Amino acid sequence: MSGVTRSQLRIPQSSDYKEVSNLSNQAQASPALLGVGILGAGPATQAIHLPSLARLGDLLEVRHIMDVDPAVAETVAGRVGANFSTSMDELLADPAVDIVAICSPHQFHAAQVIASCRAGKKAVLCEKPFAMNGEEAARISAVSAETGVPIIVGAMHTFDPGWLAAEEAWEDLPEHVHTIRSSIVLPPNPRFEDFATEIVGRVPVPGRDSTDPDVIKAMLTGGVMGLAIHDLPLVRRFTPDFEAVEVLHAEIVRPFGYVISLRAGNVSIELRAAMNATWEPSWVFEAIGDDAALKIDFTPSYVHAGSATARIRRAGRTTVLGPFGHNGYEGEWRKLAELASGTGQAPSAETLIHDLEFALSIAEAAARRVDTGRTAGTPADEEINA
Numbered sequence: 570m571s572g573v574t575r576s577q578l579r580i581p582q583s584s585d586y587k588e589v590s591n592l593s594n595q596a597q598a599s600p601a602l603l604g605v606g607i608l609g610a611g612p613a614t615q616a617i618h619l620p621s622l623a624r625l626g627d628l629l630e631v632r633h634i635m636d637v638d639p640a641v642a643e644t645v646a647g648r649v650g651a652n653f654s655t656s657m658d659e660l661l662a663d664p665a666v667d668i669v670a671i672c673s674p675h676q677f678h679a680a681q682v683i684a685s686c687r688a689g690k691k692a693v694l695c696e697k698p699f700a701m702n703g704e705e706a707a708r709i710s711a712v713s714a715e716t717g718v719p720i721i722v723g724a725m726h727t728f729d730p731g732w733l734a735a736e737e738a739w740e741d742l743p744e745h746v747h748t749i750r751s752s753i754v755l756p757p758n759p760r761f762e763d764f765a766t767e768i769v770g771r772v773p774v775p776g777r778d779s780t781d782p783d784v785i786k787a788m789l790t791g792g793v794m795g796l797a798i799h800d801l802p803l804v805r806r807f808t809p810d811f812e813a814v815e816v817l818h819a820e821i822v823r824p825f826g827y828v829i830s831l832r833a834g835n836v837s838i839e840l841r842a843a844m845n846a847t848w849e850p851s852w853v854f855e856a857i858g859d860d861a862a863l864k865i866d867f868t869p870s871y872v873h874a875g876s877a878t879a880r881i882r883r884a885g886r887t888t889v890l891g892p893f894g895h896n897g898y899e900g901e902w903r904k905l906a907e908l909a910s911g912t913g914q915a916p917s918a919e920t921l922i923h924d925l926e927f928a929l930s931i932a933e934a935a936a937r938r939v940d941t942g943r944t945a946g947t948p949a950d951e952e953i954n955a
């Protein structure tokens with residue numbers, strides 16, 4: 570989500586910095602562990618991935634941190650005793666790195682995923698969104714098929730044990746769901762980032778005129794591709810027929826958020842999000858049919874507090890699944906460890922492409938409503954709060 574609100578900033582480029590690394594000081598890698606290399610060491614790496622990896626020290630070891638900002642690379646690497654560099658090629662050439670995590674801003678994801686696969690690494694995690702158009706996604710899929718390197722996308726809820734337990738237990742629910750709601754209320758990212766760690770190199774979010782139609786379009790696109798995208802793979806489990814997506818309503822919520830209603834086949838879908846410092850965090854996903862319904866409460870982004878809790882209600886009985894001991898972020902890393910060890914099944918490239926196409930089709934249709942003047946840009950906060 571942070572990639573979105575920063576979309577108007579100029580992202581630092583490698584050419585802004587002199588290349589540095591400390592590879593000559595290479596630490597001794599433990600052969601029993603899988604080595605992790607991270608491209609991009611911003612808040613997501615510092616507050617999400619490093620704390621998750623710290624809990625998995627019996628499986629994984631962070632061995633190389635790369636960031637185009639040398640101070641960020643060196644400071645973050647120093648926290649975990651890893652090597653650092655400012656060059657992607659150097660990280661990919663490091664034989665101690667088995668798994669690559671791509672945590673750079675979204676516009677670099679496709680090229681970095683492709684380079685990681687071509688470098689013959691054992692598995693790749695790409696933060697969401699893993700591409701920004703269908704053409705990039707198809708290129709990634711072709712390289713993954715050619716090299717055999719498994720890829721997972723950081724849509725963490727799909728790795729949350731609460732969600733996975735619900736999937737096992739919901740029986741024929743997907744055939745009967747007519748209504749889906751994804752409802753997200755979060756504080757601005759820095760609140761939970763700062764609870765998790767001391768962030769270095771945070772990029773300030775610029776002010777912007779949210780009455781400007783271009784800004785409204787960027788907020789809607791960013792809201793879908795940066796935040797709703799966590800739940801859209803879940804939505805797709807209930808709407809495999811997403812060819813017929815129709816966005817019926819789209820509006821922004823200030824200071825950041827969206828209210829989007831759409832229909833996919835016979836299923837009516839409501840996507841809501843609001844980031845506002847005064848609201849309690851809440852992240853609820855619901856799939857409702859006539860005779861059964863699923864409701865899942867997820868832990869907020871950045872928060873390391875165990876898994877989601879799922880409730881399946883059927884014939885007057887409610888089955889509660891979870892909370893389990895780890896969240897979706899840790900689930901991603903457990904999955905990567907399995908894949909890099911040659912066990913476990915990666916999601917199919919087709920699934921990842923369809924998830925991306927689904928998200929893009931919603932983002933594009935929501936933004937088009939701004940052009941046709943059918944998007945409300947000024948909802949009152951009380952309205953959203955209700």
Ligand SMILES: NC(=O)c1ccc[n+]([C@@H]2O[C@H](COP(=O)([O-])OP(=O)(O)OC[C@H]3O[C@@H](n4cnc5c(N)ncnc54)[C@H](O)[C@@H]3O)[C@@H](O)[C@H]2O)c1
Pocket residue numbers: 570571572573575580581582583608609610611612613614617635636637638641671672673674675677696697698723724725770772795870871
């Ligand atoms: N899964 C989640 O809950 C979650 C939460 C926050 C962010 N994210 C995702 O993680 C990614 C990073 O987010 P962030 O909040 O850390 O963003 P950020 O943009 O603030 O930080 C990214 C870091 O990447 C560095 N960078 C810039 N260009 C680079 C390049 N070409 N190669 C390597 N590094 C480069 C920057 O210097 C910065 O330190 C984004 O894709 C974002 O969508 C996911």
